[in-house]
Amino acid sequence: MINPKPKEVVPAAHDRVYRALRSRIMYGDIAPGQALTLRGIGREFGVSMTPARESVRRLVAEGALILSTSGRVSTPELSNERIEELAVLRSLLEVELASRALPRAHIALIERLQMINASVSEAVQNRDGVGYIRTNLEFHRTLYLRAQAPAILAMAETVWLQLGPTMRALYGRLRRTEAPHFHKLIIAALKAGDEPGLRLAVRSDVTQGLRLLTS
Amino acid sequence: MINPKPKEVVPAAHDRVYRALRSRIMYGDIAPGQALTLRGIGREFGVSMTPARESVRRLVAEGALILSTSGRVSTPELSNERIEELAVLRSLLEVELASRALPRAHIALIERLQMINASVSEAVQNRDGVGYIRTNLEFHRTLYLRAQAPAILAMAETVWLQLGPTMRALYGRLRRTEAPHFHKLIIAALKAGDEPGLRLAVRSDVTQGLRLLTS
């Protein structure tokens, strides 16, 4: 057989719904406190309540959605204390990931990061909040993939997911015209093979944005 | 009304099943690679497939169970690389939690930790693997609850959950008669208010056990 298996030709409905909702939440398409209904999700994706419920359960388990006592589901409205915790988590996890990626960061990776960073700048100039969040996370994910640490990366993505709706609320009222400064520091540290500098740059980049949220 | 609401008199079936399975997995009642079936779970708990599926989905999202490509569900058999990652995660998260708990650790907490530690020793002497895992985690959780950082604690518990079946495999073949040494160091550092010592003791305690797994 030349082509033995197209491998998962048709993804399961619950998985498709899960991925779509996850993207929306992580990239700030949904505002904090927004309510969702199982029947509404099912209607939108052309499936019954069953896959809708499964995808919602999964997202609740990841902290992307919260369940009220009566089972109603909505995006979370994070308290300042919770935001501070999530910022610390981002810092802990992403500094570790960056540190592990450093010895594996070849020139091709650095060039790719610079290209992504240009997209970030573009999104900032266009006042495109969702685009900013998406490209910013792509910048970080591209670097961290080199760490070859899927468990840690998955945990970092879970934190991003929890912050998604809140980040939208932030960057919606953020008026900034410059590209992210710390991204340049990260790239410079990567080029120089400067591990302490990289750790500091990542910590700063991760902390900076979230600090505005708790004001 | 004197007693307005007994508050959630009857927990939802899926939640009850979830909690039961989660306990089993976290405390090492289930061996790595053990297969589960939705109908089997439903039969055991006297519910239909629906709540069984929801609880399983939730546990899969937390990394406590894995889904084969065909949807079959089982406990994970962790690779050495994955175990090393999870050990690093434990170290990162729990050092932070301990550090935050330190300024809040009064004498009553320390005494409670000593009592729990006695139970740990007892479980070790009785060759009670599950009891050891349970009391050991209770020791850590009791300390970390003082950190007042629910998001970080939840993430740490997720890591424990992922390691559950594997820890069982470890402590099953572990032949040790002494109580955990590093727990005493943790308690000593708490008494002395010694933050660097506490961080080191927690990191050592967390790393020590898992190091044996990757041999």
Added chain:
DNA sequence: CTAGGCGACTTGTGATCACAAAGGTGATAT
């Protein structure tokens, strides 16, 4: 005009069913 209550509608939960795919088992051919 406002507060309280009643009723209709919305929503989540859990059970059941039909279906397709995967796994296992036994028979058969070489």
Added chain:
DNA sequence: ATATCACCTTTGTGATCACAAGTCGCCTAG
């Protein structure tokens, strides 16, 4: 004796339904 194939059982998936609890709006009484 072993490899292969067919059949049957097991299993997950998704749709539908009945039911209970919650939510919202409207109406009425004060």
